[in-house]
Amino acid sequence: MKQKYDVVVIGSGPGGLAAAIAAKRAGAHDVLIIERDVELGGILQQCIHNGFGVESLKRDLTGPGYAQRFINEAQALNVEVLLDSMVLEITPERHIIACGKEAGLVELDARAVVLAMGCRERTRAQIRIPGTRPAGVYTAGTAQRWVNIEGYMPGKRFVILGSGDIGMIMARRLTFEGATVERMLEIMPFITGLNRNYVQCLLDFNIPLQLSHTVKRVLGSKRVEAVEAVQVDERWQPIAGTEEIIPCDTLLLSVGLIPENELSRQMGVKIDPLTGGPYVDDGFQTGMPGVFAAGNVVHVYDLVDWVTEAGLIAGRSAAEFALGKRPHPSADEKTCRTKASENVRYVVPQRVNAEALTQRPVKLQLRVLHPIEEPVWVEARNGDDLIARQAERYARPGEMLSLDLPQKAYDAVRRAETLTVNVVRRRA
Amino acid sequence: MRQYDVLIIGAGVIGCMIARWLSRYELRILLIEREADVGMGASSANSAIVHAGYDPPPGTLKAITNVRGNAMWDDLAGELNIPFDRRGDYVVAVGAEELPALEQLMEQGRRNGVPGMSLISGAEMLRREPNLNPLTSGALWAASGGLCDPFAVTIAAAENAVQNGVTLLTETAFEAFVPGGIQTNRGVFGCRWVINAAGLNADAVMHHAGVRPEFRITPRRGEYAVLDRAEITIRNVLFPVPSAKGKGILVTATVHGNAIVGPNAQDIDDKEDRATTAEGLDEIWRGAHKLIPALNPRHTIATFAGLRACGNARCQTTGVNYDHDFVIEIPKPGFINLGGIDSPGLTAAPAIAERVVDLLKDAGLELKPRRDWNPIRPAPPRFCNLSTAQKAELIRRDPRYGRVVCRCEMVTEGEIVAAIHSPVPARTYDALKRRTWLGTGRCLGAFDMPRVVDILARELGIPPTQVTKKGPGSEFLVRETKSWDEANTDSHSVGAYEAKV
Numbered sequence: 001m002k003q004k005y006d007v008v009v010i011g012s013g014p015g016g017l018a019a020a021i022a023a024k025r026a027g028a029h030d031v032l033i034i035e036r037d038v039e040l041g042g043i044l045q046q047c048i049h050n051g052f053g054v055e056s057l058k059r060d061l062t063g064p065g066y067a068q069r070f071i072n073e074a075q076a077l078n079v080e081v082l083l084d085s086m087v088l089e090i091t092p093e094r095h096i097i098a099c100g101k102e103a104g105l106v107e108l109d110a111r112a113v114v115l116a117m118g119c120r121e122r123t124r125a126q127i128r129i130p131g132t133r134p135a136g137v138y139t140a141g142t143a144q145r146w147v148n149i150e151g152y153m154p155g156k157r158f159v160i161l162g163s164g165d166i167g168m169i170m171a172r173r174l175t176f177e178g179a180t181v182e183r184m185l186e187i188m189p190f191i192t193g194l195n196r197n198y199v200q201c202l203l204d205f206n207i208p209l210q211l212s213h214t215v216k217r218v219l220g221s222k223r224v225e226a227v228e229a230v231q232v233d234e235r236w237q238p239i240a241g242t243e244e245i246i247p248c249d250t251l252l253l254s255v256g257l258i259p260e261n262e263l264s265r266q267m268g269v270k271i272d273p274l275t276g277g278p279y280v281d282d283g284f285q286t287g288m289p290g291v292f293a294a295g296n297v298v299h300v301y302d303l304v305d306w307v308t309e310a311g312l313i314a315g316r317s318a319a320e321f322a323l324g325k326r327p328h329p330s331a332d333e334k335t336c337r338t339k340a341s342e343n344v345r346y347v348v349p350q351r352v353n354a355e356a357l358t359q360r361p362v363k364l365q366l367r368v369l370h371p372i373e374e375p376v377w378v379e380a381r382n383g384d385d386l387i388a389r390q391a392e393r394y395a396r397p398g399e400m401l402s403l404d405l406p407q408k409a410y411d412a413v414r415r416a417e418t419l420t421v422n423v424v425r426r427r428a
Numbered sequence: 429m430r431q432y433d434v435l436i437i438g439a440g441v442i443g444c445m446i447a448r449w450l451s452r453y454e455l456r457i458l459l460i461e462r463e464a465d466v467g468m469g470a471s472s473a474n475s476a477i478v479h480a481g482y483d484p485p486p487g488t489l490k491a492i493t494n495v496r497g498n499a500m501w502d503d504l505a506g507e508l509n510i511p512f513d514r515r516g517d518y519v520v521a522v523g524a525e526e527l528p529a530l531e532q533l534m535e536q537g538r539r540n541g542v543p544g545m546s547l548i549s550g551a552e553m554l555r556r557e558p559n560l561n562p563l564t565s566g567a568l569w570a571a572s573g574g575l576c577d578p579f580a581v582t583i584a585a586a587e588n589a590v591q592n593g594v595t596l597l598t599e600t601a602f603e604a605f606v607p608g609g610i611q612t613n614r615g616v617f618g619c620r621w622v623i624n625a626a627g628l629n630a631d632a633v634m635h636h637a638g639v640r641p642e643f644r645i646t647p648r649r650g651e652y653a654v655l656d657r658a659e660i661t662i663r664n665v666l667f668p669v670p671s672a673k674g675k676g677i678l679v680t681a682t683v684h685g686n687a688i689v690g691p692n693a694q695d696i697d698d699k700e701d702r703a704t705t706a707e708g709l710d711e712i713w714r715g716a717h718k719l720i721p722a723l724n725p726r727h728t729i730a731t732f733a734g735l736r737a738c739g740n741a742r743c744q745t746t747g748v749n750y751d752h753d754f755v756i757e758i759p760k761p762g763f764i765n766l767g768g769i770d771s772p773g774l775t776a777a778p779a780i781a782e783r784v785v786d787l788l789k790d791a792g793l794e795l796k797p798r799r800d801w802n803p804i805r806p807a808p809p810r811f812c813n814l815s816t817a818q819k820a821e822l823i824r825r826d827p828r829y830g831r832v833v834c835r836c837e838m839v840t841e842g843e844i845v846a847a848i849h850s851p852v853p854a855r856t857y858d859a860l861k862r863r864t865w866l867g868t869g870r871c872l873g874a875f876d877m878p879r880v881v882d883i884l885a886r887e888l889g890i891p892p893t894q895v896t897k898k899g900p901g902s903e904f905l906v907r908e909t910k911s912w913d914e915a916n917t918d919s920h921s922v923g924a925y926e927a928k929v
């Protein structure tokens with residue numbers, strides 16, 4: 001262990017691994033990954049299903065398989081790793097305190113930091129399900145760890161709330177292991193995960209899905225005995241008379257992910273309430289100089305491929321900063337803001353420096369508010385001026401959209417104070 | 429038949445405190461608890477407030493033990509090494525019509541002997557807590573009010589009792605009185621004195637003893653919401669002006685920094701029904717918003733409900749018209765009867781214990797002080813509260829303190845292992861939660877749960893499938909993957925423990 005590193009990456013999921021690799025490739029000399037688990041790869045290690053790398057590698061890998069490619073590359077590049085260690089504190093001067101069973105208490109300094117802590121699952125409290133508090137209410141990811149890493153089944157008869165990807169994948173996984181998935185309930189009138197998971201995990205295994213339904217309460221004092229399901233109206237309010245008691249011993253929650261920013265907040269990084277992650281610029285630098293963010297810690301992605309892509313950008317930027325080639329973000333600098341507008345929930349990055357376009361295109365990432373099941377334009381405008389647009393066959397809240405700002409937009413972006421981003425029907 | 433001098437039924441805060449108080453004498457003491465851990469009933473869910481004592485009607489046992497108990501808390505917390513913060517409390521009047529109630533409360537407090545009260549203006553109150561309703565018209569300030577860790581006090585009292593020779597048996601339920609003792613699910617225990625500290629079930633125990641057939645405990649359910657300390661900080665203990673149903677829905681700081689709101693008060697029939705309800709949660713938010721309109725329900729990180737053991741005993745003091753007083757009495761030889769210990773029972777617990785000792789003394793039980801009695805219960809290390817240098821030193825001594833198992837509350841494997849092997853061992857997930865506060869943060873245990881189950885299995889020498897959340901029947905896991913043998917999937921009890929020196 002050294003006392004000072006060029007780049008320290010917090011977390012070794014796909015975002016962190018990519019950031020460390022990119023930092024090395026961009027010329028950073030000493031790069032360290034700090035990982036709280038006993039192996040690299042983050043949550044990918046428990047995602048033993050396939051579907052990873054289809055977009056970027058044109059290969060259909062499992063989570064551990066996908067992770068291993070990047071672990072191998074990081075090792076080949078001599079990225080240092082500190083495993084089984086939790087970062088307790090980072091100061092704005094990038095002094096890091098971490099601890100581990102083997103490592104003891106570790107203190108070191110970083111010229112640049114990449115936050116890559118990923119995300120965590122929303123809980124029962126956040127969606128307010130009243131009732132008792134027995135064993136048998138788990139998030140889908142916790143259940144996934146039990147089944148795929150620890151080798152234990154957390155129940156026999158499941159109800160899954162939420163049609164997020166982890167929930168759908170767990171529905172199939174639990175079925176493989178001999179459990180019964182009684183029902184999947186989704187409060188929205190549409191599924192919130194990927195369509196391919198709906199087909200491959202629910203339809204193929206005859207798992208009943210009820211849209212516009214939620215869990216009204218949990219029953220059972222020691223272990224879950226049943227849940228009460230109910231239909232909801234357009235304002236997500238329960239419709240009286242539609243209640244149904246579904247006997248089960250486990251309720252799995254797949255009700256959304258939240259970027260994990262406990263450390264970021266504590267060090268004073270400003271968080272965007274729309275994404276739950278830090279405000280970032282086109283190089284994924286946060287509002288704090290030398291502090292970058294990669295992957296799901298910024299906003300929740302749909303595919304690992306885009307997490308890797310974002311990690312590569314963040315790692316490269318961090319290396320540039322460490323080597324003195326990238327300026328501090330400052331108020332007087334010429335950056336323009338991006339703004340989520342028609343049918344757009346949020347846009348990342350929140351700030352774009354036109355100068356970045358002198359090097360390469362800048363990709364905007366966004367999610368829509370409502371599904372549009374017909375061709376759409378994804379467009380960026382400065383007032384009425386169209387700066388860039390891209391056609392898509394449809395827009396769904398479960399699937400991230402992106403829009404490249406081409407290098408030729410340099411002048412337009414330089415002039416703009418705000419870029420508004422819309423997703424509109426193509427015929428309109 | 430094992431023979432004891434004193435047998436205490438129920439290891440809630442009252443039973444544990446009495447055991448701890450009696451442990452200073454040369455007595456053979458048995459404390460029995462039907463649940464898997466101490467403090468799982470009314471003591472497990474409350475506002476964690478050490479009340480000043482202006483609420484109970486003057487002359488009642490509630491008033492007397494509240495004010496006395498409050499005064500005992502500094503020593504108690506110091507000896508047991510538990511979090512206690514005497515930061516004072518406020519009763520906040522909203523609108524001019526609530527102002528007269530403050531003066532009545534202050535007068536009542538004066539008659540109860542509450543020290544350090546004063547009335548402050550609405551403007552001053554708003555200066556002290558700027559988030560309050562702008563219509564705040566004034567407040568009663570009571571300097572002796574305080575905050576505690578509601579789990580720690582019960583656990584620490586039990587540990588100190590066990591360290592001083594008390595035998596604690598969990599998963600041991602009272603069944604009946606038999607000549608010379610009591611019958612439980614684990615056999616008969618002989619004793620000279622039985623103390624009824626059965627909380628919500630104290631009525632059943634006293635009826636078995638043939639005492640107070642008209643006495644009845646009504647579970648009064650109170651729901652709470654815990655708020656994320658990253659989102660909002662409340663620095664004070666804020667009560668509304670009380671109503672006939674109790675002290676009302678408060679908004680308060682906690683010793684852990686998270687604000688809590690609640691409780692409501694619903695009389696129910698089922699003594700096990702700790703379910704929260706949509707209506708109840710709406711009610712507590714209405715109450716909380718009356719005090720602090722800006723509180724956001726979306727910042728909730730947990731909700732829970734507790735049951736108060738609300739009794740119907742008439743106050744024995746002449747001229748006091750009050751029908752929900754504590755029962756602390758010797759109704760027949762060899763039987764100390766407690767009942768209806770709802771709020772301010774937590775505050776009053778040391779005073780009630782002291783009173784029980786006096787009752788036994790008056791009844792002629794020989795109380796010979798032990799020479800080796802140790803009132804100090806050492807607190808286990810709390811990693812997150814240490815300085816960086818202290819953390820480094822602790823990890824050097826025991827590397828298990830280097831592994832953080834609960835990220836939100838920063839709880840380490842060392843703390844978990846220490847709690848599992850403490851004098852009153854934590855053998856369930858919830859028992860660990862009450863001792864270390866793991867799993868109480870904003871991820872609600874999603875990260876730590878598989879790791880904690882693993883540690884419990886390893887330390888207890890049982891398969892993970894036998895690890896429970898709160899005792900037999902609450903196992904987390906049903907079987908191994910790839911195993912289809914249903915015969916092996918039945919749950920087994922981890923087994924009750926006997927904590928004894």
